[in-house]
Structure formats: structure tokens, C-alpha cells
């Protein structure tokens with residue numbers, strides 16, 4: 023009979039405190055993204071940095087599988103308050119050129135603090151926009167529908183990573199720029215929940231490091247009834 027859960031002993035890690043005094047830990051790089059079993063993967067999952075990504079990207083079948091898994095998210099009322107827009111190949115290159123035009127047309131003030139982003143789109147073989155499209159519903163509030171879209175996003179990130187691709191969830195100005203929204207063909211009430219960059223880690227780049235993770239006990243209380 024397979025083991026129901028892995029050894030709960032802590033994995034190799036370093037304990038660290040952030041500059042603002044928050045306690046946490048970083049897993050040793052050697053244990054990151056352990057795809058041996060589902061719980062080990064969830065425990066060690068780590069995003070990639072788009073700056074270290076390049077080809078190859080997923081095949082058409084692999085992309086289909088990622089989106090199938092992404093769509094298998096908890097969804098109150100089965101409202102499907104999201105959709106995907108896939109950019110790859112010539113379409114991705116053309117989109118990146120439009121993003122370059124938008125960025126170059128910005129005034130110095132408007133451009134302040136905004137990364138060009140089109141260079142990332144050019145370098146990474148696959149970009150998936152997850153679009154949130156919550157709608158009015160008598161019982162299911164829109165913010166609840168947005169939580170569902172967040173779950174879709176996390177599923178997509180986890181699926182791509184579990185399939186040994188490098189993946190990162192980003193937003194940046196692309197997610198809120200009206201010119202980009204028009205380019206994507208967004209309708210009223212739709213917005214970008216995430217821009218997913220998916221590719222492979224370029225050879226010769228340094229191995230991924232973990233980032234500080236919170237100790238769950240620092241964020242958890244066990245409720246007890248108030249004293250009578």
C-alpha cells in the first residue's frame with residue numbers, strides 16, 4: 023500500500039528573518055520542485071524567474087494538459103469566471119511588438135517604474151493570459167469568483183512546473199493597461215488575473231534558490247470557545 027503522506031520531518035532548510043522582522047525559512051535548492059509524489063511537489067514547488075527562461079516550450083499536447091488541469095479548479099456555481107488567451111509562435115512575436123509600441127509611446131513619466139516586458143515575451147516560448155470574467159450572480163459574489171480564478175492560476179503554475187517546465191505568474195502594467203486590454207480583445211468586466219511565462223531554464227544559468235516561506239504556525243491559531 024502506498025504511503026499516504028511523506029515523512030513530515032522538516033526538509034533541509036535555512037531559517038531566516040526578513041529585514042522587516044518576519045521569520046521564515048528557505049528550502050535547500052537541492053530539494054526544490056521534487057516531482058516524486060504530489061505532496062512532495064506541493065511542499066517544494068518553486069516558480070522560475072522569467073529572466074532565465076528560453077525555449078523549448080510545451081508541445082500542443084502538453085499545453086492542452088496544462089489548461090485542462092488549470093480549468094479543474096474549485097468553482098462555486100460552475101460559473102467558469104475565467105478564460106485563457108494563449109500567445110505562441112508568430113502570434114506571440116507580433117503581440118510583443120505591439121507591447122513594444124505601447125511602451126515606446128509612453129511619456130517618460132508614464133514609463134516610470136514600468137519594465138519593458140516585451141523582451142520577456144520575445145524570449146519565452148509560451149505566454150498564457152488568464153482572464154477573469156466575474157459576473158453578477160444573486161448568490162455568488164464577484165470576489166468569490168475571483169478567488170476561483172486565483173485557483174485556476176495556481177493550478178496552471180503548478181501543472182507547468184510539475185511537467186518540468188519553468189513557469190512564472192506575473193502581472194505588471196500589462197495587466198492593467200487599456201491599450202493592452204484592447205489588443206487582447208478583452209470585453210467589459212474582463213481583466214487580466216495573470217500573465218504566465220512558460221519555457222525552459224536556459225543552460226548555464228544558476229540553479230533556482232528558494233525564497234523565504236512563512237512558518238505555518240506563525241499564521242495559524244487554533245480556535246477555542248470563549249470562556250463562559
Ligand SMILES: Cc1cc2nc3c(=O)[nH]c(=O)nc-3n(C[C@H](O)[C@H](O)[C@H](O)COP(=O)(O)O)c2cc1C
Pocket residue numbers: 067068069070190191192193194215216233
Ligand atoms: C498575482 C501575482 C502577480 C505577480 N506579478 C509579478 C510581477 O509582475 N513581477 C514579478 O517579478 N513577480 C510577480 N509575482 C510574483 C512571482 O510570481 C514570483 O515568481 C513568485 O512570488 C515566486 O513565488 P513561488 O516560488 O512561491 O511561486 C506575482 C505573483 C502573483 C501571485
